[in-house]
Amino acid sequence: MKYKISHRAASLSPSLTLAIDSKAKQMKADGLDVVGFGAGEPDFDTPQHIKDAAAKALADGFTKYTPAAGIPELRQAIADKHKRENGLSYKPSQIIVSCGGKHSCYNVIIATCEEGDEVIIPAPYWLSYPEMVKLASAQPVIVQTTDKTEFKLTPQSLRQAITPRTRLLILNSPSNPTGSVYTPGEIKALGDICVERDVLIMSDEIYEHLLYDGAVHQSVASFSPAHLEHTIVVHGFAKAWSMTGWRLGWCAAPEPIAKAIDAVQSHSTSNPTSFAQKGAVAALTGPQDHLKGWLTEFDKRRRFAWNRLNAIPRISCVNPKGAFYLFPNISGTGLRSTEFCARLLEAEKVAAVPGVAFGADDYMRISYATNMANLEKGLERIERFCASLPQ
């Protein structure tokens, strides 16, 4: 049998992150002492009161279909969160809960983009964005940024990238993979241009709560009613509540877009898991004190790893103010990122993700969602590996 694979599916690039990850896991299974810096999830457990709420829902028999867009209680809790923390006024009908923030991104792109549309994506980018745009038969327009601007898109380069076909700009602050955080002034300047040129913004704010060194997050939707009208906020429970496996995220969108996403979802996944949604209500309405301890721990690791990386000859790293990643520049070593990471894994058993996966071949991504002992060991090995390379 000769199988036909659709253009849509065949045009996707397989995930480099997963390739490295499965190699590292295999090495670990073979008994090797591998240090994993590849994690894209917090190393903390979901807070107990959230687990309890979901367990109770399960015990109470809350096990049936819910409305496709999520239970009213959760959509209300999300609208309240945006009012309280972001100064954004949404009706619950503008909130669509989906099976993870990733699924929310996908729904937004599918519901707003099609063939002939261009989507501006600043690089380094979260590796799923361009693939999702391709799945919608639209055209990713990658705008390169570097560590010289802390990986931030400038108003000038945004203006240059916009054409009459531009449908959407994707922003992600704090950023995966770089950890960069736009200041309110910087994000407003980009939003102003999108309002002026009538371009929609998908603002992925899933790392909103993970900030350091006094950095602040302000949603691009918050600057004026026009900004709100041009923005779809994507968010989720994976990072600040460590609920990656629960598969729960949401988007907050102008009413017509929310309606379209609801329709798309009602014919694909239907609702996200019923009892998981009850846990999510507890996440938003219950105590948030877990976060303080997590941030203290993340910040300690961040400072240590950033200082340690910059002490390695031929490596330099921008100080990241958010998320849980470092994105060091490795171009001084003379190796491309794939070769660097493959040889690092082979020689020193350290797994990091090559920057090329995020559209930035001069860098690699290191996740510090791992304990201090691992960080110390892994960074020492990276230093030894760099010293072993020809000058």
Ligand SMILES: *Cc1c(COP(=O)(O)O)cnc(C)c1O
């Ligand atoms: C983790 C992450 C998400 C969402 O992840 P889910 O597990 O699908 O909720 C979305 N955007 C970015 C940039 C992320 O790193």
